[in-house]
Amino acid sequence: MNSGAELFISRSPYVFGGVSGWRDKTPFSILGVPLDITSSFRTGYRHAPLSIRVAAQNLEYFSMRFDVDVDDFLYVDEGDVVLPQDSVVKAIDVVRTVAEYLFTSSRIPIFLGGEHTLTVGTTRAATDIFGRGTCVLVFDAHADLRTEYSGTKYSHACVVSRLLDFLGKDGIYLVGTRAVSRSEYEKLKSSGIRYLTSRSVKKLGIKHAVSSLLDYIGTCRKIYLSVDMDVFDPAYAPGVATPEPDGMAPTEFFEVLYEILSDMFVALDVVEVTPPYDPSAVTSMLAAKVVLEFMAGLHLHLAAGRK
């Protein structure tokens, strides 16, 4: 890092999986964002970047699904964003500054949350850099469409409302939705935001989910992928701030990812892991797996584009 943005980053004592590559060999930059201010239930997200880094050390880097070995190109682990603790608005601004720096340096950032609110800063940066046609795919149990929650517009329960402010309905697609208040559900329907419930993924199958997502992606120029770990059933991902039963299985998620990934994808965030509630570390393992499969798949598409 060689800009003002580096003032906001501190090296982590552990890098993702125990290894970090070279900037000229890989486009991927991993950045911890230990944002932990607005949880309304269980806290502890600030420990997640470290916990996901350690979990990655115990996973294979070869992806059978993509037939790609992440070891061949790796990523740069940039460290953690240093966040002000007194204001979520200030924290989002810092995240936005660092994300802008990574995008303008032609990096493909992978943000390890932290609470979902960080996505407001990172997607704002993506939209500023890539402009019209920037779309955000959000995998999440919740619609996060409250206008305000616990006295702030910038709560984890309001993330999609804030995205709607600058992306508009055509810039957002929600997947895995299953937990909304009645008023959020009405807002979801009246806003015109496209969404796919976890129930329809189960009932109509992966093929249906994929074709619906590909239709949507066809209207976009760039894709930002946001994965709230509570999109998974708590059986697979118990260590999240607000677990919600009846969720997606990892295989469903990875199959959908396999089918929709393309060189249009510009960033990933993996948020809401809460290590104090993840004693067996399976949630951090799954989060690390999401990161590895994303890099494997995107590498394949970028390599095909260069040929």
Ligand SMILES: [Mn+2]
């Ligand atoms: Mn959620």
